[in-house]
Amino acid sequence: MLTEERTITERNERAIRNRRAISVLQWVLAIAVTVVAFFPIYWMLITSVKSQEEVLLLQPTFWPKEFHFENYANVMHKVKFAKYYVNTVIMTAGILVCQIITGVFAAYGFSKGQFKGKNALFMVVLGALMIPLQVTFIPIYVMFAHWHLTDTYLGLILPEAVSPYYIFMLRQTFMSIDDSYIDAARIDGVGKVGIITRILVPMCRSTLFTVTLVTFTSGWNSYFWPKIIAKEESHRVLTVGLAKLRDTFAGQGTMNNHEIMAGAVMAILPVVILFFVFQKYMLSGYSKAAMK
Template structure:
């Protein structure tokens, strides 16, 4: 049976419209909680429990952000989050670049087996390692220090895998030409590999920044003083002295925490998509 062209075209448009509808629904499900958090952060206290609830506040209560910043040592929490996140990000990028180059362009005995172990490491949940890591750090005296927050994350198996896939897509003729011109391994990494895999480095940086910036569980376990807490842990302490919760202040603190990640992704999403796509070109 031959389906008329008009019927086939209509069916194609219907399927496309249905897919877009599903995407719109999924987008709304993901965005609405964020919009509600922003709305609550801008509301005066009396509007938090108003019924029926409203999205747009009657007035913008900027004082919620000031109170959130002053209710807890947010300045110290912010410094800890920035320092820990950027230190881990720098270490992971350097380690990923060198390890990915070794696994993609150097030939040595056991290379593929060692890389397999890296892939297996990606399957081990962090929670499984918390207890043994805690006792090891306790012996070293690293509990409630930056060492406990940074050392476990200086390398990342997923980052090595992602960057390696991009390095494999670099033409061999380009690498051979660089070697003829006198470039060593460091020169090849700096002048050829890193520029060629720029999108993958940026996408991995975004993922790493998001993971470490939003990490709550690990800092909660490894720190026990105010001076070492990070922003996600600090949100718990946005309470009044009586222990009640002012949700507008809590949401203002949450907005302060999530805003850097949102802005970073908005400006870097093009490179993020390119990096994820280019990592699967060859492997």
């Protein structure tokens, strides 16, 4: 009896010791991973305030000797960075507005609406998820060139004006709303638009917000289509402008990495701020999609 008890306590002690060892190991690994993951961001920030001589040192410094915030102003002067910013804002805003309007209405039609061929048409929407812009860009480019839409805001926005993903996610949420709310509103004489804007949208606002955040970041960070359709500087967006900075500063052997990094900081600022403010929504957006 006694020996058995002893072995049990011994086993417990060993388990506790093991668990503690695992948790210490976890902390060490977690911190190591975080340091590696954060390093490129740190390096960008640090480089963006170094002087040119310091950037060109063969022995890199891990804290700048002096802070040169004028690098940021220099980028603004040397290329039309402010213009890129405005273009990106207009393009992203346009995409957002269009996707929200087309998405909310279509999601209503495909969830609460009743009409012949509803399911078949919804399959048409879902099928579009399998046809990326990387396949279809050639005819769209030709079409837009024909319509004189190259180097215009409309040209940047139009192919992204509707998102099957947005419709799909919203439809799922709208379907979870009980029909009785809609019936009650209808009896009160609320019209279709009222039902959508005053009942469905407010009731689903957290999903709507999450999905819209995803749309915003993908719009802000989009590169492929803007690169194709906007060749002139007048409609260039940040992502393309940033990638071109290297060419502006003499290609591979550029000496201006401090200024390029300053540009990179400015380009990602809005999205990173959003990420920290709405972290919860952004993380749940991804896990929600994964759970489907």
